[in-house]
Amino acid sequence: MDQASSGRPIKRYELRAARELLRIIEGANSRPAIDAALAMFMMQELEPRRFRSDRAFWAQLVRRVRGVADVSVGRRWDHRADRVRRVYSEVPPKALEYLQAWIVEAFGMAGLRLAELEAKEMDQNARQREEHQSALKELE
Numbered sequence: 001m002d003q004a005s006s007g008r009p010i011k012r013y014e015l016r017a018a019r020e021l022l023r024i025i026e027g028a029n030s031r032p033a034i035d036a037a038l039a040m041f042m043m044q045e046l047e048p049r050r051f052r053s054d055r056a057f058w059a060q061l062v063r064r065v066r067g068v069a070d071v072s073v074g075r076r077w078d079h080r081a082d083r084v085r086r087v088y089s090e091v092p093p094k095a096l097e098y099l100q101a102w103i104v105e106a107f108g109m110a111g112l113r114l115a116e117l118e119a120k121e122m123d124q125n126a127r128q129r130e131e132h133q134s135a136l137k138e139l140e
Contacts, residue, residue: 017098020071020091027069036064037103041111042118058100065103066091 024033040061043050051057074089091099 013092013094014098016092016095017102020066020095020099021102023071024066024069027071032068033065034107036068037061037107038111038114040064041108042115045112045115046118058104059096061103062096062100 040057044057051060071089073086075084076087077083078085
């Protein structure tokens with residue numbers, strides 16, 4: 001954003017992504033946006049079949065983070081219904097690629113580490129259940 005305001009050239013889609021990121025920061029408490037990003041990384045790692053491809057995952061990642069801040073929704077006046085309607089505002093795919101790259105860079109490793117810890121905890125709980133089941137069978 002500093003490059004654009006100082007008059008230096010910047011890619012149009014990168015500028016659009018930076019503006020979108022600022023809207024997310026201004027429109028949401030940072031905690032829910034971070035939680036959404038980390039949860040998406042955990043979901044990808046723990047349930048990889050939920051996403052057809054990496055590209056599908058990245059699209060949903062950006063969509064969920066944008067959804068927290070309610071920046072993906074615009075408003076327009078509907079003359080027929082005589083009220084304000086909510087409409088989904090689209091961001092160009094190239095701008096979303098920049099936004100996705102920044103989110104992955106910021107939260108990707110932390111999300112994968114959380115997924116690793118969650119998987120360990122799930123394995124430990126499964127082992128404990130098996131031990132309890134075997135102990136109950138021995139009592140019979």
